[in-house]
Amino acid sequence: MRNKNAETIERKALIFNVQKYNMYDGPGVRTMVFFKGCPLRCKWCANPEGVERKYQVVKKHDICVNCGSCVPVCPVSVHTVSPVVSGEKQHRVNRGIDCIGCRKCEEACLISAISIAGEQKSVSELLLIIEEDKAFYYMSGGGVPLGGGEPLMQPEAAENLLMACKQRRVNTAVETSGYAKLEHLLRVAKFTDLFLFDLKHMDPERHFELTGVRNQMILENLRELFQGGYNVKIRIPVLKNVNDKDADIKRIIDFLVPFRDYKNFKGIDLLPYHKLGVHKYKQLDMEYRIKDDPVLSEKDLKRIESRIMEHKLPVGIMRH
Numbered sequence: 001m002r003n004k005n006a007e008t009i010e011r012k013a014l015i016f017n018v019q020k021y022n023m024y025d026g027p028g029v030r031t032m033v034f035f036k037g038c039p040l041r042c043k044w045c046a047n048p049e050g051v052e053r054k055y056q057v058v059k060k061h062d063i064c065v066n067c068g069s070c071v072p073v074c075p076v077s078v079h080t081v082s083p084v085v086s087g088e089k090q091h092r093v094n095r096g097i098d099c100i101g102c103r104k105c106e107e108a109c110l111i112s113a114i115s116i117a118g119e120q121k122s123v124s125e126l127l128l129i130i131e132e133d134k135a136f137y138y139m140s141g142g143g144v145p146l147g148g149g150e151p152l153m154q155p156e157a158a159e160n161l162l163m164a165c166k167q168r169r170v171n172t173a174v175e176t177s178g179y180a181k182l183e184h185l186l187r188v189a190k191f192t193d194l195f196l197f198d199l200k201h202m203d204p205e206r207h208f209e210l211t212g213v214r215n216q217m218i219l220e221n222l223r224e225l226f227q228g229g230y231n232v233k234i235r236i237p238v239l240k241n242v243n244d245k246d247a248d249i250k251r252i253i254d255f256l257v258p259f260r261d262y263k264n265f266k267g268i269d270l271l272p273y274h275k276l277g278v279h280k281y282k283q284l285d286m287e288y289r290i291k292d293d294p295v296l297s298e299k300d301l302k303r304i305e306s307r308i309m310e311h312k313l314p315v316g317i318m319r320h
Contacts, residue, residue, distance in 0.1 A: 012120045013157035016050050016149070018129050021136075024318065026173040026194055028142025031130050035148040035158065036118050039179050041212035042200070043289045044239060046277030049117035050149035055101035056117045057093045058283045064113040066091045070105035079105055095285055117284075123161050130170065143171025145196065152180035155187050162191035175235075177211075178218035185221050186228075194231045194266065197222055201243050202251035210242065219255070226259045233266040235318075238304060239273045239294035249304055253311050260313055267314035270305060272296055274320050 017034040025032055037053025038045075049056060057078055066089045068081035078097050084090045105114050130144055137143045144165050151158040151174055162172045174188055175196040189195075199222075200215075201207045207215040225232050236252065238244055259265045273294045281288040296304075301317055308315040 010122050010124060011157050011160045012122050013126070013154050013161065014053060014118055015121050015126075016047075016117045016119070018121075018126070020129075020133060022145070024320065025145040025147060025175055025196060026143065026171075028140030028171075029133065029136040030142045030145055030173075031133055031137075032145045032147050033126060033130075033151075033161065035146060035151040035154055037153040038148055038150040038177070039153065039213060040150070040177050042237075043210055044237065044242075044273060044294070046274070047149065048277065048280050048284055048286055053149075053153060054118065055099040056284060057099050057105070058115045058117050058280075059091075059093055059285075060113045060283060063111055064091055065111065067110075069108045069110065070114055073104040073108045075102060075104070076100055093285060123157070123164050126161055127164055127168070130165065131168065134168070134170065137170055141171070143173065143193070145173035145175055147175040147196075150177055150179070152176055152184050152188065155180070155184035159188050159191065162188055166191045178221045179213055180217075180221065182221060182224060185224070189225065189228070189230050192230065194233060195225055196235055196269075197225070197232050198235050198237065199252055199255075200237060201248065202255060203248075226262055226265065229264050231264045231266055234268045235271055236268060237271045237273065238296055238301065240296050240300070241292070242294055244296055244300060244304060246307065249307050253308060253313065256313060257311055260311070267316070268308060269316060269318045270301065271318055272301060276320060 014036045015034055016036045019032040022030040022032040034050055036050055038051045045051060049058065066081060068089065068091060070079040071081055076097055078094050078099050079091065080094060081089045081091050099116065101116055101118055103116050106116050146158055165172050171193050172191060173194040173196055174192045177198050201210060204214040204216060234256065278288055305315055305317060
């Protein structure tokens with residue numbers, strides 16, 4: 001019989017990035033592991049390459065020269081080059097065919113116009129990256145957050161990675177939408193020092209319109225974490241004409257006030273809308289569904305912050 005610890009560290013996760021020296025997702029210096037796959041479809045998502053739980057071809061249209069070097073090496077014919085009206089050739093990615101993640105097209109592209117989002121990494125492989133910066137974690141009070149996508153879509157891999165980090169005395173965090181089975185949430189909670197828990201909207205129908213899911217499960221899971229004594233920091237993405245009205249903020253306040261004095265309630269981060277991920281949509285041939293400008297003014301951000309502070313809830317504005 002194989003050693004259980006050996007099985008744990010060889011467990012694989014489908015990830016799309018490992019970001020070193022992260023300063024946003026929890027205290028101190030952090031190495032963030034981005035899990036691929038998310039049950040939500042938020043209109044403002046900054047990581048569209050993390051939404052689908054599968055390999056995806058990323059194409060930089062502005063530098064692709066339509067040479068076709070990727071076409072013959074692809075075993076499933078994701079890539080094609082065909083003539084256009086001008087007589088020139090045009091490279092296309094067939095999004096109806098699932099990429100198998102072999103990365104042959106990525107290797108064949110001499111100008112790095114093609115890359116693959118998604119990579120299978122074992123816990124042991126991720127630990128090698130994580131442990132390179134252990135000194136920074138200890139000096140700064142940092143550690144390893146799991147994000148995405150949604151790490152709770154891969155609960156076994158997430159649990160094993162978090163457990164391995166705790167065995168090495170590395171602080172852990174999980175950034176989550178909260179939309180997951182309670183058993184999966186509690187499975188990772190045992191090895192999580194801090195949950196970074198999104199609250200996007202309190203109205204279930206409006207939540208569905210904005211994200212593709214209703215919020216009942218999310219709110220129930222948040223209550224379970226608070227009442228179970230797990231450390232939670234609330235994150236509220238704030239967007240103009242989405243959730244910035246006084247009535248929207250009041251509903252969030254009313255939900256959180258009963259937990260205000262819980263020692264495991266670690267405060268609220270307001271996350272202003274930004275456009276850092278917009279360019280990725282074109283690279284994935286996806287439509288960016290926000291057509292207007294949802295950026296809030298500094299005055300409105302301060303108004304929201306002040307409304308929350310009036311109820312003695314610790315809150316700050318997190319800017320990228």
